[in-house]
Amino acid sequence: MAADSPYKIDVALIHCPVINKSGEIIGSAVTNLDLHDIARAGCTYGVDTYWVVTPDTMQQDLVREIVSHWTEGYGGSVNPDRKNALSLIRVCSSLDEVIEGMTEKWSVRPHTLATCARPGQGTEGYSETRNRIRQGIPELLLFGTAWGLAPEVLSRVDGILPPLRGINEFNHLSVRSAVSIILDRLMALPDER
């Protein structure tokens, strides 16, 4: 859990169900740097829990092994900042488990917001999301690996953030970059930017 965060915000990285390049439903493999980069960004911007979601028990064990190296093993003793960051990670099997865990933690069901790089998907803006977070309403931000969250995930959330756009139509950011940018947009103080 994040120390000193005034917000109730969690991030979930979904490995299944996501889509592949052809739009088919798949489960993706865990990427080591997704664990580190998103945990480090989460710790910087006040995320309470970073949920790593995969139904594959061998992948779950792999994540736990990596996390424990940094939180309980040698990694954490030589790099306490990394220990603090990776302490945010909690492994689970499904989006249902994430929502149950958050509801239990904060005694209220979180507002759920998906992210999607495909055009035309946005239903809620950054400004209104910032306001909601600052009011202390528990918020779950969902990110997909591979080519993004499956339609069955997008259809059951409360809203979808607009795709990140730069200067043109190219927006093929890594999920590590997308999480970092979105947390900065939502959580950095205005005078920091």
Place this chain on the structure above:
Amino acid sequence: MAADSPYKIDVALIHCPVINKSGEIIGSAVTNLDLHDIARAGCTYGVDTYWVVTPDTMQQDLVREIVSHWTEGYGGSVNPDRKNALSLIRVCSSLDEVIEGMTEKWSVRPHTLATCARPGQGTEGYSETRNRIRQGIPELLLFGTAWGLAPEVLSRVDGILPPLRGINEFNHLSVRSAVSIILDRLMALPDER
């Protein structure tokens, strides 16, 4: 080179000289996902060239091999977006070579701006940097691997951006996250955020 960018902005990722955890001057090894993530963010936000700076010729060859897989080999044929992104990469040996290359490209020496996670280093704000970039002045953004740019690099730039801050003193972002966030702060249109 980035297509359709109205800006003259380059990014350089320095592998030597940088500092290690103890503040000693070192050269770091290239990380594959630094190439991909920063190229993808650069392509999204209109970076013209992404300079990968290392004096180690074996590391240079490794970078060129990875880049050519995606720009000329099988990778690019199955993933054209990745091809476009990695086409931004140019390998070189030193900061001097970067500045010479930019001066040649735009017929004027670029304004050079370092980034640094250590507190108290900021000398130029995001707002004034945005204004300069929008005026079309060539800008070089320097990022360090490992524990950051060596003092000898910081002492020869025109300015230093303030460290990224979230909600507290923890700001141990990966360089991939830092580049992504800083490009978003500098280049995203205000109504996008």
